[in-house]
Amino acid sequence: MSSLTHPNQYHLTRADLVTAMPQLTQGDVETKRAEIKHYFNLTFSTYETLFETLADNSAFYLRPCSLRHPLIFYFGHTATFFTNKLVLAKLLDQRINPPIESMCAIGVDEMSWDDLNDAHYDWPSVEAVRAYRQQVRDAVNRLIDTLNFSLPINWQSPMWPILMGIEHERIHLETSSVLIRQLPLDKVRSHPLFPICPDHGDAPKNSLLPVSGGEIQLNHQDPADTYGWDNEYGRHDTVVADFKAAKFLVSNQEYLAFVEAGGYENADYWSEEGNRWRQFTPDKHPTFWVKKAADNGQSPWWLRCMTEEIPMPWNWPVEVNFLEADAFCRWKSQQARLPIRLPSEDEYLRLREVSGATQSENINTNANHNLQFYASSMPVDRFNHGGFYDVIGNVWQWTQTPIYPFEGFKVHPLYDDFTMPTFDNKHNIFKGGCWISTGNEINGHSRYAFRRHFFQHAGFRYIESAAPVQTEYPTFETDTTAAQHCEFHYGDHYFGVPNFPQAMMQRVVKELQQDADLKNRQDLKALEIGCLVGRGCFELAPHVAEVTGLDFSARFINVAEQLKQNGAIRYSIVQEGEIMDFKQRDLADNLKAHAHKCTFLQQDPANLKPIFSGYDLIVAANVIEQLYDPAAFLSALHSRLNPGGLLVIASTYHWQESVTEKTRWLGGYKDEQTGENVASLEGLTNILSAHFEPAGAPQDIPLVIRHSARDYAHKLSQITVWKKRR
Numbered sequence: 001m002s003s004l005t006h007p008n009q010y011h012l013t014r015a016d017l018v019t020a021m022p023q024l025t026q027g028d029v030e031t032k033r034a035e036i037k038h039y040f041n042l043t044f045s046t047y048e049t050l051f052e053t054l055a056d057n058s059a060f061y062l063r064p065c066s067l068r069h070p071l072i073f074y075f076g077h078t079a080t081f082f083t084n085k086l087v088l089a090k091l092l093d094q095r096i097n098p099p100i101e102s103m104c105a106i107g108v109d110e111m112s113w114d115d116l117n118d119a120h121y122d123w124p125s126v127e128a129v130r131a132y133r134q135q136v137r138d139a140v141n142r143l144i145d146t147l148n149f150s151l152p153i154n155w156q157s158p159m160w161p162i163l164m165g166i167e168h169e170r171i172h173l174e175t176s177s178v179l180i181r182q183l184p185l186d187k188v189r190s191h192p193l194f195p196i197c198p199d200h201g202d203a204p205k206n207s208l209l210p211v212s213g214g215e216i217q218l219n220h221q222d223p224a225d226t227y228g229w230d231n232e233y234g235r236h237d238t239v240v241a242d243f244k245a246a247k248f249l250v251s252n253q254e255y256l257a258f259v260e261a262g263g264y265e266n267a268d269y270w271s272e273e274g275n276r277w278r279q280f281t282p283d284k285h286p287t288f289w290v291k292k293a294a295d296n297g298q299s300p301w302w303l304r305c306m307t308e309e310i311p312m313p314w315n316w317p318v319e320v321n322f323l324e325a326d327a328f329c330r331w332k333s334q335q336a337r338l339p340i341r342l343p344s345e346d347e348y349l350r351l352r353e354v355s356g357a358t359q360s361e362n363i364n365t366n367a368n369h370n371l372q373f374y375a376s377s378m379p380v381d382r383f384n385h386g387g388f389y390d391v392i393g394n395v396w397q398w399t400q401t402p403i404y405p406f407e408g409f410k411v412h413p414l415y416d417d418f419t420m421p422t423f424d425n426k427h428n429i430f431k432g433g434c435w436i437s438t439g440n441e442i443n444g445h446s447r448y449a450f451r452r453h454f455f456q457h458a459g460f461r462y463i464e465s466a467a468p469v470q471t472e473y474p475t476f477e478t479d480t481t482a483a484q485h486c487e488f489h490y491g492d493h494y495f496g497v498p499n500f501p502q503a504m505m506q507r508v509v510k511e512l513q514q515d516a517d518l519k520n521r522q523d524l525k526a527l528e529i530g531c532l533v534g535r536g537c538f539e540l541a542p543h544v545a546e547v548t549g550l551d552f553s554a555r556f557i558n559v560a561e562q563l564k565q566n567g568a569i570r571y572s573i574v575q576e577g578e579i580m581d582f583k584q585r586d587l588a589d590n591l592k593a594h595a596h597k598c599t600f601l602q603q604d605p606a607n608l609k610p611i612f613s614g615y616d617l618i619v620a621a622n623v624i625e626q627l628y629d630p631a632a633f634l635s636a637l638h639s640r641l642n643p644g645g646l647l648v649i650a651s652t653y654h655w656q657e658s659v660t661e662k663t664r665w666l667g668g669y670k671d672e673q674t675g676e677n678v679a680s681l682e683g684l685t686n687i688l689s690a691h692f693e694p695a696g697a698p699q700d701i702p703l704v705i706r707h708s709a710r711d712y713a714h715k716l717s718q719i720t721v722w723k724k725r726r
Contacts (some may be wrong), residue, residue, distance in 0.1 A: 012045055014193055017371040020363050021226045021439050022163070024153040032151060036159065036166075037144045043166050043439075044137055047173050048130075051075055053180055053191045053307050057126045064182035067454075071183075073121075074176045076104035076129045079136040082165040084604070085414050087628065089161045091143055093661075094629075095607065097132045100124050102609045106602045122610070140165070154223035161414055163227045170439040177375075177436050178456055181288065181306045188307045194375035196305050200313040203251035204381045208244040208464050209388065211354050215239050216346050218406065220445050231419040232445040234406030240350040243465035245343065248380040249390050249397070250328065250460055252289075252303070253314035258328045259285050269330045274323035277453045286320050287455055305376050316377040317395045317459040322428050322452035325398045325460035332462060339466040345401035345447075347463060348431045355386035358444065367393030369433040369442050377435060377457070392442070396430040396458035403427050403449035404473040411479060417554035417602075420479055422449055424558075425472055430458050482533070482555045486571040487706050489535035490563075490585040494712060500703035501532075504621055504719060505539035508648050511695060511721050512543060517644040518616060527615045527640070529605050530623035533569075534560025534598070538587060541594035544617065550603040560600045567592050574708040581709075606633055613640040621650040622717055624684075629664055631687055638691035643726040647692060650701070650719045653680035684720065692722035 019042060022035050051071070054060060060072040080101045086092040095101055103121055124132075140162060149159045180188060190196075218236040220228065264284035267275050285291070290309055294300040301312040320328075325342060333340035343351065352358075363370065366385070368378045369392065377394050385391040402425045411420060427449035433442040434457040440446050450456060489501055513519050524544040528536050531549030533556050540547050551557050562569050567587045572580040587595065603609065605620070606627050618641055624630040637647055655665045662669065666687070667680030681698060698720045705713040 012042075012049055012193060014371075016042060017046060017193065017438075018363060019370070019438065021443060023225055024163075024227065025151065025223055025225050027151065029149065029151065032153070033144060033147075036162065037141065040140060040144060040162065040166050041137070043169050043173075044133070047078060047169050047176075048133065049191075049193055050173060050176060050180070053188050053194060054183075055187050055189050059183060059187040060126050061123060062183060062187060064179040065455075068179060069121075070123070071176065071179055072123050072126065072129065073104055074172055074179070075126070076100055076124065076132065078165075078169040078172050079129075079133045080104040081168050082136050082140055082162075085161040085164055086139070086143070088414055089158070090628075091147070091158060091161065092139065096135050096139060098607050100129065100132050102604070102607045104129075105604055105607070152223040155412055160227075164412075164415060167227050167229075167440045170441065173438065174434070174436045174441065174456070177306055181304060182455075185304075185309060190307045191375075194306060196308055196310065196376045197313075197316075197374040197378045199315075199379055199382075200311065201315045201379065203253035203315040203379075204248060206246050206248050206250070206254055209247050211243050211245050211347075211351050211463075213240045213242040214350060214353075216349050220406075224445075226443050227440055228443075228445055229418055229440065229447075230411050230415070231403065231405065231409065231447045233410070234408035236406045238346050240346050241465065241467045243343075243347060243463050243467065245347075245351050245388065245463045246461045247388055248461075249317040249394060250325075250462065251314060251380050252301075252312055252316055252318045255286070255318040255320070255328060256301075256314070258331050261331065263327060263331050266331075269327045269334075271323065271326060273452060274327055277321075277323050278327075286318055286324065288319050307375075313377075313379075315379040315381070317380050317390065319377070319395055319455070319457060319459050321455055321458070322398045322430075322450075326400075328460075329462050338464050340462050340464055341469070342398055342400045342460055343463045343465075344469045345399045345429050345431065347465070348397065348399055351388065352391055352431075355388045355391045357385035357388075357391035364392075367433075368435050369393035369437045371436055371438060374435060390432075390461075392432045393434065393437075394459075395432075395434045396437070396448075396456055397432045398428060398430045398458060398460045400469045400471055401429045402471060402473060403429050403447065411555075416479075416481075420482070420555045421558045423473070426451060428452050430456070434458070479555060480574070482553075482559060483571040483573050484705060484707065485533045485556060486559060486569060486585070487573050487583070488703075489533050490569065490587075491573075491583065491706070494704045494706060495714070497702045497704045497714070499535070500701060500717070501535040501621070502539050503701050504619075504648075504650055504717075505536050507699060507701070507719055508540065508617070508619060508646075508721075509543050511646060511648070512617065515646065515695070515723070518646065521616070524616045525614065526617040526619070527612060529608075529618065529620040530626070531560065531600065532556050534563055534600060536619065536621065537598045537600070538563070538591040538595060540617075540619075541597040542590065544597070546597050546599070548612070549598060549600045550605065550608070550612070551600075552602070552604050554602045557600045557602050560598075563587050564595045564598055564600065567595070573706065576708055576710065608636075608640070614642060615640060616642050616645045617648070618645070619648040619650075621648075622652060624649065624651050624666065625654050625656075626659060628660055630660065630666055631664060631683075634684070634687045635690075638724055641724050643724055645724050646695065647688070647722040647724065648719065649684065649688075649722070650717045651680065651684075652715050652717050654715070655680075681718065681720070688722050692724055695721040695723045 061070050063070045147158050153159050216238050288304045290302040302309045329341045429449045526544045526547040528549045531551050537547045537549040570584045572582045575581045655668050666683030667678045700716045
């Protein structure tokens with residue numbers, strides 16, 4: 001075994017990489033504390049070791065994929081995730097490095113609202129990120145040593161956000177390895193902890209074997225034996241019909257027949273989405289295949305592994321995106337005159353059950369996963385699972401099923417956008433894990449989904465079945481909080497109270513039209529911080545040249561983006577108990593005409609990137625009472641506003657110690673020295689008066705939030721307008 005010394009003096013061997021997840025329901029507290037601490041440090045070091053495959057620091061700043069950030073983002077992102085979640089959970093009382101954290105917090109999946117503009121980033125040095133990672137490591141270790149917790153560890157446990165950070169880092173161990181695989185060869189190097197399998201040869205002939213149908217019954221609830229992501233929990237019951245499944249994963253050799261038959265040139269084999277991708281990509285073969293000049297009768301095909309190119313291992317599983325796998329199945333179906341297709345998630349689960357290929361948190365050496373063998377695939381006929389091979393491990397296996405919520409699904413309050421933004425019928429589930437899948441990814445309950453054109457270490461197994469597969473799920477916004485805000489912004493008026501974001505922006509527009517410096521400007525640039533589901537931005541758009549809406553919640557940004565793109569949203573709100581009312585709301589024509597001026601981005605209001613500056617108008621409605629340090633937020637706003645610009649703050653001043661420590665409230669308390677009451681407006685004025693003058697008198701605007709047909713919250717939000725001094 002090789003051994004490497006890391007800058008943090010944490011030593012790793014290949015044996016260390018093979019780990020089991022901590023059991024969360026058994027044992028004693030101190031033993032569990034030590035177990036979690038070991039699991040954390042091993043995870044942190046394994047991730048850092050992966051980046052030792054980069055040839056030099058310049059590789060950190062390349063973008064291997066146009067739809068992803070450079071690797072320096074991902075190097076800092078997993079540590080930033082720890083900081084953000086621990087601050088949100090109030091286990092850390094302050095950030096560790098706000099500049100790095102603002103750069104590396106958000107932007108890891110391709111959404112239309114993801115901020116992938118390189119001009120918005122001044123990336124930190126590799127050395128700075130390494131130092132930051134060490135600071136985070138030290139902070140997390142201190143917390144693990146001192147946290148007061150009990151067993152079982154569940155969603156409410158103070159240890160849960162630490163486990164969340166660990167499993168998040170293990171996800172990025174895999175996704176970062178894919179990006180490294182897409183770097184130029186001269187930017188990577190081999191590594192003794194990540195060797196490539198030397199076993200190459202011809203592939204076995206594939207065949208279809210019967211799989212008996214049966215019931216699928218899932219009921220995964222918290223607390224569970226191991227850590228889980230939100231989409232795993234809930235109930236799911238269905239019946240799967242008999243089908244036949246391929247004995248092996250589709251090998252490189254089996255897929256070659258599709259390539260040589262002109263599969264990439266024939267539109268008939270591809271879905272509508274697949275044809276759009278096929279016309280976009282220059283490759284007429286799998287992305288990781290490399291074609292070279294043939295030498296001495298040898299095959300011209302080579303395979304790009306993570307750090308090397310090797311002669312094509314024909315007996316390894318092919319690695320493709322969903323669209324390619326689907327096209328192959330269409331071609332295969334036509335050739336065989338059989339109903340060949342990808343399995344559904346339920347059919348995969350039935351195959352796993354029938355084959356006896358159980359996935360669990362325990363180490364299972366009868367599968368190529370958990371970094372147990374190599375940093376690559378292995379031959380498709382190596383691991384036998386009840387007559388089938390590689391039912392788990394080797395490469396992920398695409399299914400036809402888009403990710404959807406089980407009955408009883410709910411989001412975790414510390415990570416409310418892990419899955420919700422992917423309930424869009426555009427992210428397909430893959431199952432089984434791959435050679436670098438570890439932790440939660442291989443615990444048997446996991447449900448991961450990617451865009452259909454994305455590349456992971458993923459391949460497929462085809463089945464024969466004429467049974468229909470559900471590939472469209474209702475896209476009503478069903479999350480309670482998001483749906484409430486949809487109704488708040490676009491729904492009915494209640495008790496004669498006008499729509500709050502509309503009324504607020506009417507006041508803002510009036511101020512713009514009366515301001516001597518701004519009223520005749522045609523180039524006004526506006527920013528709304530805490531835009532929620534976007535109504536305020538749409539109301540403002542007809543009166544400015546451009547408006548940017550920022551919100552911490554990807555769920556809310558997703559709704560706003562849907563309205564911008566489609567002009568309509570659908571959501572369900574509670575009538576009473578389990579009785580729901582389904583709504584569709586259209587963006588008004590006068591707003592739809594200007595929606596193109598709106599840009600929606602996910603950002604943490606408490607730690608905005610420096611790029612968000614140079615505005616003529618900034619609006620922050622009902623935001624400051626949701627921040628852990630409202631004074632720091634307000635004190636920095638002048639730097640983002642042009643001289644003579646307007647700042648609009650709206651707040652209910654509803655301070656809660658669960659959100660903001662009392663020492664950081666702007667008001668609503670008695671002065672310890674004088675005993676006098678301190679009003680929030682007074683605290684607000686004291687902070688803003690250093691750079692602003694008040695513009696007009698404060699105004700209370702009512703708002704009503706509907707919880708159900710007979711449960712409403714009626715509040716008053718005070719709007720103050722401030723003009724920045726020149």
